[in-house]
Amino acid sequence: MNAVSPAxxxxxxxxxxxxxxxxxxxxxxxxxxxxxxxxxxxxLPLGSTEQHGPTGxxxxxxxxxxxxxxxxxRRSGVLVAPTQAYGMAEHHLGFPGTISLQPATLLAxxxxxxxxxxxxxxxxxxxxxxxxxxxATARAAFAQAYGTAATRNLPVAPELRCxxxxxxMAGPVMRTAQELYGDREGHHAxxxxxxxxxxxxxxxxxxxxxxxxxxxxxxxxxxxDFRRRHPDGRMGSDPFLARAEHGARFLxxxxxxxxxxxxxxxxxxxx
Numbered sequence: 260m261n262a263v264s265p266a267x268x269x270x271x272x273x274x275x276x277x278x279x280x281x282x283x284x285x286x287x288x289x290x291x292x293x294x295x296x297x298x299x300x301x302x303l304p305l306g307s308t309e310q311h312g313p314t315g316x317x318x319x320x321x322x323x324x325x326x327x328x329x330x331x332x333r334r335s336g337v338l339v340a341p342t343q344a345y346g347m348a349e350h351h352l353g354f355p356g357t358i359s360l361q362p363a364t365l366l367a368x369x370x371x372x373x374x375x376x377x378x379x380x381x382x383x384x385x386x387x388x389x390x391x392x393x394x395a396t397a398r399a400a401f402a403q404a405y406g407t408a409a410t411r412n413l414p415v416a417p418e419l420r421c422x423x424x425x426x427x428m429a430g431p432v433m434r435t436a437q438e439l440y441g442d443r444e445g446h447h448a449x450x451x452x453x454x455x456x457x458x459x460x461x462x463x464x465x466x467x468x469x470x471x472x473x474x475x476x477x478x479x480x481x482x483x484d485f486r487r488r489h490p491d492g493r494m495g496s497d498p499f500l501a502r503a504e505h506g507a508r509f510l511x512x513x514x515x516x517x518x519x520x521x522x523x524x525x526x527x528x529x530x
Contacts, residue, residue: 270525271518272298272336281332283340291379294338299382299418300525302339303372304328305397307346307390310354312448312473312493314466316456317356319448320346323455324389327426330514331387335521340376343368346393350479353486362396369400370407373421377408382418383530385521388425389452397423420530422520427452429516432509439505445496446476447489451509453498458506469499 272294275281283291283301306321316322321344332339348359360368373384386397401421408416426432427449436444436451444450456463473493479485486492524530 270300270522274334275332275336278329278333278339281329281337281339283338286338291338295380298337298525299380299415300337300521301376301381301384302328302332302337302521303384303386304339304342305346305369305386305388305390305393306342306344307348307359307392308344309346309348309351309357309359309390310448310492311453312496312498313470313491314468314498315448315453315492316460316463316466318344319452319456320389322389322459323452324387324426326455326459326510327389327513327517328387330510331517331521334514334518337385337521337525340372343372346390347396348390348392350392350482350485351492353482354492362399365393365396366400366403369397370404373401373404373419374407374411374413377404377413377415377419380415382415382420383525384419384421385524386421386423387517388423389427391425391427394423394425418530420524422524422530424517424520426513426517429513431512431516435508435512440497440500442495443497443500445473445494447494447496448492448498449496450498450501451505454501454503454506455509456506457501457503458510461503464503467499467501470497473497 304324306324311319325342328339345360347365351357440450476494
């Protein structure tokens with residue numbers, strides 16, 4: 260656990276007692292206007308709505324991104340925007356329940372969200388992501404948003420910066436997953452992400468059961484090919500290893516690492 264108090268870190272407004280206090284959707288516009296007087300940062304959770312194997316929740320990536328974002332917001336005092344729950348999950352469309360945005364659609368959504376925030380004076384957009392398939396598109400959206408902000412002569416254009424923080428790739432999270440699960444962590448429907456959902460929503464424990472060894476991860480060439488190669492939706496993972504207490508640990512590790520990253524992001528003039 261990070262021994263540094265978030266309230267003492269540069270660039271952060273300071274910890275709050277309740278995560279609900281940092282939800283942007285629960286604030287009024289005058290409150291946001293006053294917030295911008297002392298902080299130009301905002302957190303945007305980004306997830307996906309897609310299959311997570313035969314036992315994992317379809318909302319895993321959005322649930323986990325939001326939980327980490329709210330804990331980072333609680334510890335830092337930085338506002339958290341509503342979760343973007345739909346991501347680029349085209350390769351999972353062979354499984355019922357998956358809802359995907361095409362890359363161009365996701366790019367347009369993120370571009371417009373960033374531009375909306377920038378218009379109000381937000382200069383630092385910290386995107387906490389829960390889905391690997393969003394990474395390339397998110398980075399492209401950031402690049403396009405910078406150009407649009409400059410073209411529109413937005414006052415914050417020279418200072419506007421976006422940072423993608425993939426909670427599942429934070430160093431302490433990856434090391435702990437390796438210690439707990441070894442190579443059975445896999446690449447999709449991983450026990451680490453399933454563990455966090457078990458911590459967040461205990462009812463999901465009812466779906467947990469032993470599964471046969473999954474196929475090894477391989478290339479992805481569209482939804483039909485993915486389902487043929489990975490018939491139950493997993494990629495080398497054993498989600499039965501997940502425990503709710505592991506999830507609590509992952510949440511703490513991810514939040515601690517990302518609070519430090521957010522502090523650096525907000526305090527560094529270069530972004």
